[in-house]
Amino acid sequence: MDLISELPEPLKEKILFALPTKDAIRMSFSSRHWQSLWNTGWNSLPVTRINLEDSVSMEDSFTSSLLEHEGQKRIVHFSLGDGVEEMTRFDVDRWIKMVTQYYVTELKLDITHSFPPATFDVGSLVVLSLTNCILDPALIQKDTIFCHLKSLGLRYVDLNGLVGELFSRCPLLESLDLTYCxxxxxxxxxxxxxxKNVVVMQNYSDVPHTFKMQAPNLESLDYQECARERPLNLEEVCCRNLKRLDIDHQQTTITNQYIEEVVLKFPLLEDLVLNADCFASADDIDDELKTCCLNISSRSLTKLNIAGETSDAMNIIIDAPSLVSYESHSSGVSHSISFKSVKLEKHILCLDEPTLDTEWFIHLRSYLGKCSPHVAGLSEIKIYSPQSVEKKISSKLPKTEVTPRPRVRELALVRVPFDPADDAEALIDGLLWSCQPMQVRVQMSHDNDYENNFIKSIHEMLMDGERESPCDCCQETHYKCWRHYLKSVTLQSYIITNDGTEHCYSNENSTMDLTHFEEPCDAIFALQWFDDLK
Incomplete structure (x- = not known):
């Protein structure tokens, strides 16, 4: 045993942590004894977290803030945001040099300068997040190894051709985020x-020509391309243990064949998100029924999310016995959907910027009517930013029962820009003709006076519908509107007052006056329905 190893423990700790960061880390790997000493001493050091967002603007303030922290021995977290004004390249370098001397483990920088400084100890880094900067070749000097780095985030960064070499210097990397680089x-x-986790997001101007991955323990992959007309090349992705896959190809058509390849390629896949321009192709069309089919079959899937235009002539068939949650995003609804799953708990239908005309409401009712009562009862319908609603819709909808009105769990209206005087009645008439929701939620954006009045208009319609005498409407037809089936309405609404305090108001008697609302967040109406006409 060498003489230095025989010194008292406190003295050896003092020696170890007096060394420069790089030398101290190397020393800790020289033997198990020094590794144990490093771990013990590391945990005993005083801990400091530094976040500079917009508090450092003037030179004097910057200098005093820097001097305040220069005596620290362990700075576990340092964050420098884009709100910091008048900080030169010299100022940034000085901060980085200082924090890396004190064993910083988490470094987050949003800067417009190149990175890193001329001298930079990286050995202690566990988390590195860079935004808006340019990678300097100094980052991958001959002896630079990110020996403890587990999380690397690069967002809006000019990689300067260094990305491949950088990855090879991170042997313990677990999480990688490459966003719009x-x-x-x-x-x-x-x-x-x-x-274990990879995010790759690219814009129109800089799409990878090649993307190859061999990661046997990868669990989650998010991959987005905006310009390429073909989806991710699965042959170049070797990740047999993948459990979550999010593919976003906004200019691509995803076919049944591609989905089948995804399922076969990743046999353990549990969570699948597919975002495309559209689904299915001419090869998937049923010539006899004049419809196209989207087939998804998997024994392991528990969550499925589909985003993209689906034709009203499309039949969706999902054979996934373990499926718990299904969600779709489109402006319209497909022809039908069927599930082969005994575990299904959520069926979420998100309709983005639809044009609400007679045909749209008929398709919605037909779609829900073709679902089993169990699936319909699990349905949550969310309508985002509808473009318009057809006037006097109640007089144009069919006066015969197309299908029984399906019961659904929730109907949500998000960011409704309509004039309440003209559109609230048409919207409610159309939606409640299409389904019988157990709950109606109107979500607010806080910046539109129309929405405040829109909630009040819906409130008045529902309250009037509950109290309406059967003799007051639908006298000229045997077909009866939604008012004849409405049993009761209970209002709940969350209010944010001017002092920022959040209050929840509820009224079992459904007589709450909404005129005093200042800034409604959500208005929630709980509805009960008769099985037969009242």
């Missing part, structure tokens, strides 16, 4: 056994 035409992630 420049100069990443070729992305290869190979020999990364610890990698």
């Amino acid at each position: 420049e100069d990443m035409q070729h992305v290869e992630l190979c020999d990364v056994p610890n990698l």
